[in-house]
Amino acid sequence: MTARIIDGKQVAQNIRAELAAEIAHLKERGITPGLGVILLGDDPASQSYVRGKERTCKELGIYSDNHHLPAQTTQEQLLELIGRMNNAPAIDGILVQLPLPGHCDEKKVIEAIDPVKDVDGFHPVTIGRMMVGESTFLPCTPHGIIQLLVRSGVTIQGAHVVVVGRSAIVGKPITNMLLQKKEHANATVTICHTRTKDIAYHTRQADIVIAAAGRPDTITADMIKEGAVVIDVGVNRIEDPSRKKGYRLVGDVDFETVKEKASLITPVPGGVGPMTITMLMYNTVESAKERASE
Numbered sequence: 001m002t003a004r005i006i007d008g009k010q011v012a013q014n015i016r017a018e019l020a021a022e023i024a025h026l027k028e029r030g031i032t033p034g035l036g037v038i039l040l041g042d043d044p045a046s047q048s049y050v051r052g053k054e055r056t057c058k059e060l061g062i063y064s065d066n067h068h069l070p071a072q073t074t075q076e077q078l079l080e081l082i083g084r085m086n087n088a089p090a091i092d093g094i095l096v097q098l099p100l101p102g103h104c105d106e107k108k109v110i111e112a113i114d115p116v117k118d119v120d121g122f123h124p125v126t127i128g129r130m131m132v133g134e135s136t137f138l139p140c141t142p143h144g145i146i147q148l149l150v151r152s153g154v155t156i157q158g159a160h161v162v163v164v165g166r167s168a169i170v171g172k173p174i175t176n177m178l179l180q181k182k183e184h185a186n187a188t189v190t191i192c193h194t195r196t197k198d199i200a201y202h203t204r205q206a207d208i209v210i211a212a213a214g215r216p217d218t219i220t221a222d223m224i225k226e227g228a229v230v231i232d233v234g235v236n237r238i239e240d241p242s243r244k245k246g247y248r249l250v251g252d253v254d255f256e257t258v259k260e261k262a263s264l265i266t267p268v269p270g271g272v273g274p275m276t277i278t279m280l281m282y283n284t285v286e287s288a289k290e291r292a293s294e
Ligand code: GUN
Pocket: 049, 095, 096, 097, 098, 099, 120, 140, 276
């Protein structure tokens, strides 16, 4: 079997078109969704992510209040800025780009964001609400994965999903979201990690494999069953002197061999990646809708 490739760019574009219509509707009612964006320092990957977020805001007509600050910015200054954004009526969501420089306590910074503006879905209150099944902001990458599955016609209910990786941003939240007693969930979920004795034993039983380990070739063809759906969350830079930048991006899945056995697969780049920013915009619009209803 050769897999159908899930086009994350196209799915993201479809969702953005839906958001554009919602934003137009909000603007008719005098509400422009607003996102506060904070970046400390000049890490190239973070700068590139933040530029992507700002560009998408512009495309969609979301106001973005951008603060690119020096790496030496103190934690007090950062907390003060977050406090101002918490109180700013034009800001519906606050995004602090991670990782932060070493002198900042990420936990403290995330907890300073008002949960009603926590569009990244990283605040412990947001995570707690999600775990108990309350309506709240869903973390962007896991929510994007679920949208990719649903919009590709994959039935999640009753499926055995094996998640490889237990990060706070992807592995843990997607596991929780998939096992909720809800539409687009109700899956049986197994989570594997670096101390799992035999990852292949588990992944071979999976109807859906979600690879979020952060290591190339974590999933090879012998580790999946024929016809499985494979979602690759990995973004790994590997050296490639033939490229202008000197590197190329690969996921956690050995794409070339796994695509011959899977029924559906996401590429890297162009799979999960474009969904993360899109779901951030989705959360910002949801927050603005909440403001509009007050
Ligand atoms: N750094 C890498 N990914 C993310 C993300 O989704 N949100 C934030 N705030 N920082 C990140």
